[in-house]
Amino acid sequence: MKKLINNPDNVVRESLEGMALAYPDLIKVDFDPHFIYRADAPIPGKVALVSGGGSGHEPMHSGFVGMGMLDAACPGEIFTSPTPDQMLEAIKRVNSGVGVLNIVKNYSGDVMNFEMAAELAYSEGIPVFNSLIDDDVAVKDSLYTQGRRGVGTTVLAEKICGAAAEQGYNLQQLAELCRRVNLNGRSMGMALTSCTTPAKGSPTFDLSEAEIEVGIGIHGEPGRQRMSIKSADEITEMLALSIIEDSAYQRTVREWNQQQGEWVDRELIDSPFEQGDSVLAFVNGMGGTPLSELYIVYRKLAEICEKKGLKIVRNFVGSYITSLEMQGCSITLLKMDDELIKYWDAPVKTPCWRWGI
Amino acid sequence: MKKLINNPDNVVRESLEGMALAYPDLIKVDFDPHFIYRADAPIPGKVALVSGGGSGHEPMHSGFVGMGMLDAACPGEIFTSPTPDQMLEAIKRVNSGVGVLNIVKNYSGDVMNFEMAAELAYSEGIPVFNSLIDDDVAVKDSLYTQGRRGVGTTVLAEKICGAAAEQGYNLQQLAELCRRVNLNGRSMGMALTSCTTPAKGSPTFDLSEAEIEVGIGIHGEPGRQRMSIKSADEITEMLALSIIEDSAYQRTVREWNQQQGEWVDRELIDSPFEQGDSVLAFVNGMGGTPLSELYIVYRKLAEICEKKGLKIVRNFVGSYITSLEMQGCSITLLKMDDELIKYWDAPVKTPCWRWGI
Numbered sequence: 001m002k003k004l005i006n007n008p009d010n011v012v013r014e015s016l017e018g019m020a021l022a023y024p025d026l027i028k029v030d031f032d033p034h035f036i037y038r039a040d041a042p043i044p045g046k047v048a049l050v051s052g053g054g055s056g057h058e059p060m061h062s063g064f065v066g067m068g069m070l071d072a073a074c075p076g077e078i079f080t081s082p083t084p085d086q087m088l089e090a091i092k093r094v095n096s097g098v099g100v101l102n103i104v105k106n107y108s109g110d111v112m113n114f115e116m117a118a119e120l121a122y123s124e125g126i127p128v129f130n131s132l133i134d135d136d137v138a139v140k141d142s143l144y145t146q147g148r149r150g151v152g153t154t155v156l157a158e159k160i161c162g163a164a165a166e167q168g169y170n171l172q173q174l175a176e177l178c179r180r181v182n183l184n185g186r187s188m189g190m191a192l193t194s195c196t197t198p199a200k201g202s203p204t205f206d207l208s209e210a211e212i213e214v215g216i217g218i219h220g221e222p223g224r225q226r227m228s229i230k231s232a233d234e235i236t237e238m239l240a241l242s243i244i245e246d247s248a249y250q251r252t253v254r255e256w257n258q259q260q261g262e263w264v265d266r267e268l269i270d271s272p273f274e275q276g277d278s279v280l281a282f283v284n285g286m287g288g289t290p291l292s293e294l295y296i297v298y299r300k301l302a303e304i305c306e307k308k309g310l311k312i313v314r315n316f317v318g319s320y321i322t323s324l325e326m327q328g329c330s331i332t333l334l335k336m337d338d339e340l341i342k343y344w345d346a347p348v349k350t351p352c353w354r355w356g357i
Numbered sequence: 358m359k360k361l362i363n364n365p366d367n368v369v370r371e372s373l374e375g376m377a378l379a380y381p382d383l384i385k386v387d388f389d390p391h392f393i394y395r396a397d398a399p400i401p402g403k404v405a406l407v408s409g410g411g412s413g414h415e416p417m418h419s420g421f422v423g424m425g426m427l428d429a430a431c432p433g434e435i436f437t438s439p440t441p442d443q444m445l446e447a448i449k450r451v452n453s454g455v456g457v458l459n460i461v462k463n464y465s466g467d468v469m470n471f472e473m474a475a476e477l478a479y480s481e482g483i484p485v486f487n488s489l490i491d492d493d494v495a496v497k498d499s500l501y502t503q504g505r506r507g508v509g510t511t512v513l514a515e516k517i518c519g520a521a522a523e524q525g526y527n528l529q530q531l532a533e534l535c536r537r538v539n540l541n542g543r544s545m546g547m548a549l550t551s552c553t554t555p556a557k558g559s560p561t562f563d564l565s566e567a568e569i570e571v572g573i574g575i576h577g578e579p580g581r582q583r584m585s586i587k588s589a590d591e592i593t594e595m596l597a598l599s600i601i602e603d604s605a606y607q608r609t610v611r612e613w614n615q616q617q618g619e620w621v622d623r624e625l626i627d628s629p630f631e632q633g634d635s636v637l638a639f640v641n642g643m644g645g646t647p648l649s650e651l652y653i654v655y656r657k658l659a660e661i662c663e664k665k666g667l668k669i670v671r672n673f674v675g676s677y678i679t680s681l682e683m684q685g686c687s688i689t690l691l692k693m694d695d696e697l698i699k700y701w702d703a704p705v706k707t708p709c710w711r712w713g714i
Contacts, residue, residue: 004650018652060650288645291415293361295375
């Protein structure tokens with residue numbers, strides 16, 4: 001294993017220390033338990049947004065803490081869920097009194113721990129809502145998940161809901177907005193290579209020199225199919241068509257009812273893509289992919305969207321939700337409307353994403 | 358070789374096609390010869406900035422074309438200099454009549470071809486100045502270079518001079534500013550792994566599982582020393598001290614004299630770092646390096662700068678001048694003053710770097 005690290009046990013902590021040194025005007029970091037929060041939190045009158053998950057997917061989430069996105073992020077160890085106490089401390093630190101929206105990727109550990117944190121916050125009188133992201137069309141159940149995994153749409157939800165929170169949306173409005181982003185968004189990824197976590201020191205999975213894994217998860221979870229290497233155009237077509245043609249996915253989601261202090265089941269169904277839809281096209285690198293290759297993927301994706309009658313009204317190309325140094329990409333398509341476009345375009349100022357300010 | 362490409366011969370072209378599709382409001386692309394230019398070029402009354410070099414270092418240069426940075430970029434094939442006709446066509450397209458500043462990294466092919474392009478532009482009545490960047494302290498001569506190579510400072514020079522051009526600097530002022538940025542900036546890089554160009558299909562150089570190369574060039578040129586893997590702190594210290602403690606480098610640079618239409622030699626000498634200096638600290642990923650590792654490097658770099666009495670007044674952490682999927686990093690320190698800070702902070706709107714707008 002060759003990495004720019006010191007002790008494998010200290011990777012997350014030292015990386016956070018580096019961030020704290022690099023962005024003292026934007027963020028602060030608390031340790032034991034670890035969380036990153038806006039330097040100016042809590043923001044009076046604003047609903048706070050908290051997210052988190054295993055580390056190793058940077059810049060998500062820690063790089064997206066700041067004006068117009070998250071108020072706090074809770075990083076677990078590499079590819080490991082953060083703990084409820086991290087989440088609770090973060091929630092308490094950024095809560096201004098009008099509530100906290102937790103954006104939770106659908107991985108069993110993240111979901112369970114954010115549910116526990118929500119209950120603890122409720123017991124301390126903090127209004128909380130957990131919004132689930134489960135947008136990965138590759139697999140319905142997987143190693144770490146019941147139902148679909150949460151991937152690329154998470155980044156888009158953090159941007160859009162973060163901007164809406166700045167504009168004064170209350171907790172219920174944000175919960176509805178985040179739910180809509182999730183139902184409008186779908187993703188699928190693939191890997192050319194594996195990645196190596198510092199703790200394990202050897203590749204998370206094995207791929208031969210001539211193989212790729214299509215439908216991979218962001219922790220290297222098995223995908224839909226292992227196959228021989230294909231061209232960028234063929235890979236893009238597999239991912240894009242899987243996303244565009246997936247049937248409306250139906251699932252039961254547990255949502256927190258603040259009034260009654262209990263979890264209630266809610267039936268949710270995806271909003272499939274239709275000819276004439278406006279979409280945001282997000283081509284994401286897995287961490288070790290040259291940017292030039294992502295543009296080759298975008299080139300084909302634009303052609304496919306045009307053929308399918310989907311109008312790309314916004315796009316986003318880069319490595320934003322990664323798996324350490326894994327090579328590969330994921331595609332996310334998000335159905336857009338005026339409200340989503342307005343908040344997508346709004347200013348943002350975080351360590352790893354800044355525009356309009 | 359596993360890459361997200363179609364035909365190895367079409368990588369640069371298809372990547373540019375993808376960029377053209379992704380950013381039609383920001384850039385346009387011409388093919389045969391290839392160059393990227395601002396969609397709104399030429400900008401009346403503004404000196405235009407042109408850069409270029411081999412592809413494979415994205416986002417530099419093509420991702421930095423737009424308001425506040427470059428007016429045009431000329432991408433060669435992967436790790437191969439662009440041709441004089443590419444440069445000349447780009448210069449002609451973006452020239453508004455008040456001149457063009459070419460920012461040229463010190464590689465023999467780039468220098469020779471940009472010199473030829475400058476002469477051709479002069480013969481067509483276009484005032485041109487070629488500013489050389491030679492900031493890499495690792496080696497004085499190398500495989501592709503006479504003198505020091507041009508690396509990380511290039512990105513900073515493009516940002517700072519681009520902003521100054523927006524503010525109305527004339528060609529002479531920009532030439533002076535760019536020269537000062539170059540004399541104030543120093544870099545050094547290292548590689549954990551090699552990279553593979555699509556044309557060759559096998560690694561550019563070989564590094565064993567336990568080796569690193571310190572002082573590497575951005576095309577995988579040999580560095581100062583091959584050694585066994587070290588900790589991030591040790592690596593950061595090697596790079597940072599090499600930069601900070603390097604003696605004042607003296608070289609003869611050929612500069613174009615517009616009045617006389619000829620090249621004149623000019624003696625230039627670095628401005629070494631001294632206790633009390635304000636610096637911009639740039640930690641750059643080589644393309645395949647997880648962002649979290651760059652923050653571990655930044656953490657140590659901040660400590661070293663503090664010990665050495667250098668005050669980090671701005672920083673920049675990310676993969677901006679890359680070598681395809683190479684893992685590793687480079688450090689650039691740039692001595693700052695009020696003028697440089699002002700233009701560093703100014704708005705920029707390009708495909709891969711946007712803030713303030």
